[in-house]
Amino acid sequence: xxxxxxxxxxxxxxxxxxxxxxxxxxxxxxxxxxxxxxxxxxxxxxxxxxxxxxxxxxxxxxxxxxxxxxxxxxxxxxxxxxxxxxxxxxxxxxxxxxxxxxxxxxxxxxxxxxxxxxxxxxxxxxxxxxxxxxxxxxxxxxxxxxxxxxxxxxxxxxxxxxxxxxxxxxxxxxxxxxxx
Numbered sequence: 001x002x003x004x005x006x007x008x009x010x011x012x013x014x015x016x017x018x019x020x021x022x023x024x025x026x027x028x029x030x031x032x033x034x035x036x037x038x039x040x041x042x043x044x045x046x047x048x049x050x051x052x053x054x055x056x057x058x059x060x061x062x063x064x065x066x067x068x069x070x071x072x073x074x075x076x077x078x079x080x081x082x083x084x085x086x087x088x089x090x091x092x093x094x095x096x097x098x099x100x101x102x103x104x105x106x107x108x109x110x111x112x113x114x115x116x117x118x119x120x121x122x123x124x125x126x127x128x129x130x131x132x133x134x135x136x137x138x139x140x141x142x143x144x145x146x147x148x149x150x151x152x153x154x155x156x157x158x159x160x161x162x163x164x165x166x167x168x169x170x171x172x173x174x175x176x177x178x179x180x
Contacts, residue, residue: 037061040161040175044078044090046121047168048135051088054078056171062098070098072113076171088123088135092165094143107151111159117143119165141166155179 042056058076065071073095080087096115103109121137147161156178163171 033066034064034179035062036064036177036179038159038175038177040074040076040159040173042161042171042173044076045170045172046088046090048083048088048121048123048137051083051123052081054081054088054090056090056173058092058173058175060175060177064098064100067102068100070100072096072098072115076173083123083135084125086123086125086133088121090122090169091120092169092171093118094163094165096143096145100149107157109149109151111147111149111161112144113146113163114142114144116140117163117165119169121168137168139166139168145171 038060040056040058040060043053044056045053056076056078058074060072060074062070062072074093076092076094078090080089082088094115094117096113098111098113101110118138118140121135123135125133125135127133143163143165145161145163147159149157149159151157156176158174158176160174161172163173165171
């Protein structure tokens with residue numbers, strides 16, 4: 001069931017991005033806006049004692065209204081990481097406003113984002129008396145990130161990013177995006 005939910009989320013994000021492409025309005029400099037979709041992989045750093053850092057994977061999509069400002073939505077999930085005598089995983093859903101600064105005469109750019117993210121952390125473990133215990137944290141809060149990217153060509157770029165997802169999780173990722 002988790003795979004179906006992830007597929008539906010990716011489909012919804014892709015549909016949202018393509019709708020934005022149909023509504024693009026030309027600016028005075030000829031920029032018509034640019035939708036994009038991407039994938040990322042990295043590592044969650046959870047604020048939970050005794051847990052390893054789960055591997056993170058995600059999808060995201062966005063729309064650049066002009067060369068600097070845009071909107072982005074993302075879903076990032078994780079595999080099960082060791083947590084005492086059990087496991088722990090994390091998920092994050094976010095919506096952000098983005099800003100990109102293009103370094104002159106290069107494909108390199110800096111990216112900042114600020115918005116809201118919902119982070120869910122769930123785990124289970126056996127205590128010393130063999131009793132099954134669970135941990136569950138759910139936090140919706142202000143979130144943001146910074147990163148560096150490189151435009152390989154006008155339609156493809158790669159990025160490295162650090163995100164602060166509220167008080168319970170940090171996220172470091174590398175990813176690739178396709179622009180339309």
